[in-house]
Amino acid sequence: xxxxxxxxxxxxxxxxxxxxxxxxxxxxxxxxxxxxxxxxxxxxxxxxxxxxxxxxxxxxxxxxxxxxxxxxxxxxxxxxxxxxxxxxxxxxxxxxxxxxxxxxxxxxxxxxxxxxxxxxxxxxxxxxxxxxxxxxxxxxxxxxxxxxxxxxxxxxxxxxxxxxxxxxxxxxxxxxxxxxxxxxxxxxxxxxxxxxxxxxxxxxxxxxxxxxxxxxxxxxxxxxxxxxxxxxxxxxxxxxxxxxxxxxxxxxxxxxxxxxxxxxxxxxxxxxxxxxxxxxxxxxxxxxxxxxxxxxxxx
Ligand SMILES: [Fe+2]
Numbered sequence: 498x499x500x501x502x503x504x505x506x507x508x509x510x511x512x513x514x515x516x517x518x519x520x521x522x523x524x525x526x527x528x529x530x531x532x533x534x535x536x537x538x539x540x541x542x543x544x545x546x547x548x549x550x551x552x553x554x555x556x557x558x559x560x561x562x563x564x565x566x567x568x569x570x571x572x573x574x575x576x577x578x579x580x581x582x583x584x585x586x587x588x589x590x591x592x593x594x595x596x597x598x599x600x601x602x603x604x605x606x607x608x609x610x611x612x613x614x615x616x617x618x619x620x621x622x623x624x625x626x627x628x629x630x631x632x633x634x635x636x637x638x639x640x641x642x643x644x645x646x647x648x649x650x651x652x653x654x655x656x657x658x659x660x661x662x663x664x665x666x667x668x669x670x671x672x673x674x675x676x677x678x679x680x681x682x683x684x685x686x687x688x689x690x691x692x693x694x695x696x697x698x699x700x701x702x703x704x705x706x707x708x709x710x711x712x713x714x715x716x717x718x719x720x721x722x723x724x725x726x727x728x729x730x731x732x733x734x735x736x737x738x739x740x741x742x743x744x745x746x747x748x749x750x751x752x753x754x755x756x757x758x759x760x761x762x763x764x765x766x767x768x769x770x771x772x773x774x775x776x777x778x779x780x781x782x783x784x785x786x787x788x789x790x791x792x793x794x795x796x
């Protein structure tokens with residue numbers, strides 16, 4: 498697949514929530530985002546873009562969609578025409594809808610597990626300095642995008658094929674957890690890159706009640722992870738996993754529970770890959786040390 502018709506970065510996530518006030522507090526005081534509102538939805542800003550997360554009013558707590566960035570208008574056209582010729586339904590947003598998302602153009606579609614995607618190009622910039630209300634020095638974004646998402650993919654074979662063959666994601670590695678002695682059963686994951694970040698996307702062979710397993714945001718030094726841990730405790734935000742280092746991307750991180758029930762991984766020091774270096778190796782453990790997820794199930 499040519500680069501001109503591939504996704505290049507994770508742009509943003511849109512979240513449906515009935516808990517706007519909880520998100521405003523969590524976003525500003527714990528995550529460290531600059532939170533703005535248009536009276537209906539919240540925009541959580543982490544860098545020079547006007548937002549990286551949008552919280553829209555809803556009666557349910559669920560991921561609405563993931564925004565994936567492509568290089569330019571020609572790339573979006575090439576991608577959409579290849580998706581449509583493969584039978585994927587693509588809905589083109591109006592110019593007004595694209596402008597309200599602060600992008601040049603926008604196309605909506607679903608993956609084979611039913612997850613909603615928005616493909617876009619040419620984001621508008623905020624052109625004012627990002628100032629974190631929690632004093633976070635900044636987030637590691639730029640050409641590597643917002644961070645990474647781990648998406649539920651109960652329809653695993655078709656969904657992995659869709660991201661690999663239709664959207665151009667490159668396999669970084671795989672993981673299988675909880676198998677029996679013959680390697681059967683358990684849960685499989687695939688980790689994908691579309692820029693030097695080890696993974697911008699992972700697909701997990703399981704459903705998730707919130708439609709998103711977790712979103713990872715990266716900060717530029719270890720102290721920022723420690724400060725975020727302190728803010729979680731002060732804000733009484735539940736920790737879903739203790740501090741640890743992942744086996745594959747070597748990220749030192751912890752996980753916190755958002756008001757909508759999915760986790761945010763807050764990390765530092767993820768490895769960078771050469772784009773296009775595909776690995777098929779399979780890792781067998783989530784972490785070198787730490788990341789005790791049992792804390793998330795304790796009362
Ligand atoms: Fe992660």
